[in-house]
Amino acid sequence: MEGFLFWFAALVLLGSAVAVIVNRSPVASALSLVTMILALAGLFGLLGAYFLAAVQVWVYAGAVMVLFLFIIMLLDLKAEEGTPLRPLGVGAGLLILVLLGAGFWRAIPSSAWEANSARVAEANDATSIGHLLFGAYVLPFEAVGLLLLVAMVGVIVLSKKDV
Amino acid sequence: MGTPTLGHYLVLSGLLFAIGLAGVIVRRDLLIMYMCLEIMLNAANLSLVAFSRFSHQVRGQVLVFFVITVAAVEVAVGLALLVSLYRMKRTTKAEEITALKF
Structure with a gap:
């Protein structure tokens, strides 16, 4: 399933x-x-x-x-309308797709990971994420809050008629 | 169809990243290019969640939480830039914006 x-x-x-x-x-x-x-x-x-x-x-x-x-x-x-995808761009995109796909295919991890996957992680719910966010990662959490504030001010400044 | 392993998720994430990267190269509309950037960020998130699940560490999910927040910030600022650019140039095509071109 x-x-x-x-x-x-x-x-x-x-x-x-x-x-x-x-x-x-x-x-x-x-x-x-x-x-x-x-x-x-x-x-x-x-x-x-x-x-x-x-x-x-x-x-x-x-x-x-x-x-x-x-x-x-x-x-x-x-x-x-009337502007087809540029053939060079499509070719480059397909090349990247093939190269990256092949690279990741070769990078499939060894059996150590697979053996580990049998056990199901239990405690990865909102509670443990919250404990981590407000415990070990409280400083990055505050920094992200500051980032949101800076972005909000920046967007307001950018949206004014005469910058 | 067995249970998907870490390799399945990583290959899927790599393909998704490649599609997003190809989109940024192929499309010339700045808005669509932003969407393709979102695809690439989501691909990275997928591999982080997969690693977090298969190594039994919740810390990877905290990182994904931060990435989602920063992606939301990036979209807000980027779209504001796009709107003010559109006010000046009346276009969102990348090839018609040549002010910095030498």
Whole structure:
């Protein structure tokens, strides 16, 4: 069952990622990206990271994608018509795909990892992540909060009419 | 169809990263290029979560949490830049923005 779910999610993931690039209309690309993010959240759930699966849906599918769609509507972007994907770019992209794919295929870890995978990690829920976030990683956590504040101020400054 | 191993997840993450990288190269629209950047960040997240699961350490998931936050910041700032660029140039095509081109 886990195997079936993995292959299903992987197929949706790669298919929608390709659809982001191939689609000519920005809205269709954004919706493909939402599909990709949902498939990835499913994979996170399959890996036992339920908290991250939820965060993925909230932050990406919720906030980030709404921002993308909002900008698409605001700028009133039209589909690129008559400008085909440049053949050189497609060739380079396929080459990178093959090279990276082959590299990762060769880098499949040895049996030590596989033997380890029999045991299921138990305590990787929101509680233990929260303990880590507010315990060992409280300084990076505060730094990320500061980063969010700086970004918010920066976005407001950038959005003013006369910068 | 057996249980997926760490290798499965890593290959999947590598393919996803390659698709995102190819997208940045192939597409010329800045907005689509941003989406492809998101794909690459998500690919890295997938491998981090897989490592975290197969080594039984929650710390990898904390790192993914930070990556998601920084990605959200990046999208907000990037899209604000894009909007102010569009106000000036009336375009989001990368090849029509040549102010810094020598």
